[in-house]
Amino acid sequence: MSGFSVTEPSKRQKWFAGLLVITYAVVTLLPLLWIIATGFKSPADSISYPPKVLFEPTLEGYVNLFSTRTRITPSMRETLVEPTTWYEQIARDSGTVIAGPSRYGQRFLNSVIIGFGSTFLSIFFGTLAAYAFSRFKVPIKEDLLFFILSTRMMPPIAVAIPIFLMFRQLGLNDTQLGMILLYTAVNLSLSVWLLKGFIDEIPLEYEEAALIDGYTRFQAFYKVVLPQAATGIASTAIFCLIFAWNEYAFAVLLTSGTAQTAPPFIPTIIGIGGQDWPAVAAGATIFLIPVMIFTILLRKHLLSGITFGAVRK
Amino acid sequence: MSIKKPVEHIAKATPPSIARRVRGLSDRAIAWLFVGPSIVLLLAVNIFPLIWTINLSFTNFKANRLRDAEYIGLRNYERILTDADTWQSMQATAHFLFWTIFFQVLIGFALAYLINKKFKGNDLWTTIIVLPMMLSPAVVGNFWTFLYQPQIGLFNYVVQFFTGVEASSFSMIGSVTLAPWAIVIVDTWMWTPFVMLICLAGLRSIPDSIYEAAECDRASKWRQFWTLTVPMVLPFLMLAVLFRGIENFKMFDLVVQLTGGGPGSTTLLTSIDLKREAFEKWRTGYASAYAVILFVTVFGLASIYVKALNKVKER
């Protein structure tokens, strides 16, 4: 663009805009940095007044997150053998011994299984439906698409009442299968709408050429359309995964033990005497970092993801 | 448009002899085969329960008792819609809704406007700003209770640093007057990027030539902003407002972790109120009627939303 263009902001304007945006970004990032930092603080440092910015990092929060401990008196401590591992040493230094693993690992694993399971299913069904909506004449198409979208908008608590009763009848309460099916249904709206947008953009000519070459519809679909839609499918999958990963309302109402995911579990982490903030922060950090990385990977598709594919670019 | 009617398109493009060679199922059969599973799943997980809820809403069923439910007509609806406490929680929701949208639009639009000045590195900073929006509201909300602690919390400390108000003298989530604002602050922090992204798309959809024409007419920058920029971004802004409106109308996870509805019932949003009726007091019939009221409201808003979506799509 030439220097004389009327639409190009001046250098001073750019500098000023940049300064304001960066200030906002730093402020908005502060709580997230604080979560990560708190995970590496000792319990005493985490609740000091005034809040400590500089501190001696320790892995105590992470050890507490993954273990259950019992408190020991100094006299008892004398009678115990020296700890053999670094995490036992950390626990011993804070006056406790490790009694066993905590439930965090299992809850995290539930999140992974339910997240990936439901993402796979909703992408599988979503791609098929999106292709049909994009390419074929489906009766009452507009109504079906609206119906699919509206299922996403419903308040989860209101939906949870009959789902709870239904799952109770079917024995699906507090099972991974139940949660996978539920999240698949909720994510279908997103995957159908997003993928329809992506498939709409693939020129029809490719399929026509394939059909003329003697491919069947199915072959044309998986040999021509699917490879073309690969990027779209990948980014849709990440959106579905993030939703299932973050979901709380259904999880807290429909799971309590074996199938509980991490979001309802993390707030219940308590240490000896009140909430153990370094352990909570450690749990949150491990839980949030994957999403942050995905967000950065997704940045080109964020906009279409949050508007169900309506706004692009 | 060729995309709308692909079947005819192909039929036209394909000579008869070749069309006969297109083997396999008919297009119509494939269409149903592809759409079918999704519709069946949604019927099972959404429509069937919805009908069940509507049915339950006319009964006095309690899910924790074995006693059979009796039909009591419209009594549940009558009770909810004349209940002062329910009205109260609707107002708490309204306060939350109004102020979150107000701040998010204000800050979100301003940020988008600034980012659109295309300063160096704006992509990187946009990505950083977007981060809070993608994170788990429950986990983040729970951590914000720590940031809001009167003495040890970072938030109170920052407030003290800038305003001089003693950090230990106020508790954002413990005070009746401050708690409704505590949830507004966190939601604004999380969701301003959402409004920003959509506004940015709106701003970027305005062609430069329009401004060049305005410049030729010697319209002032201020006038250009109000007569060109704002009207062009408005459909996008409507979309963002409606979406945030629907989302915050049913807000649950973030607020339940932050305040749990308290202190008193100052932040008892409708979803939290409904959760108490359904899963703590186990008044299933009553809660179902409550749920139906929320369903209809959200469904109504969603139809307006889709209309707004189509308007934006035309651009």
Add this chain to the structure above:
Amino acid sequence: MRGFIKGLLRRRRGAWEMLATILIALGVFMLMQPFWMVAFTYSFVVTLTGTVMFIIVSHFPE
């Protein structure tokens, strides 16, 4: 305004959709306003009417 009423009479989709949208918005406002209890009580009927109307008229011709 006259065009709007004409549109309603001729079963034009745009005008009816506008009316339904107004009803829904009014219902939502009545549901959440802090001023008048009676408005709260009847909000649901208004929203329901608007929503049902919207579903029906969205099938009218353009």
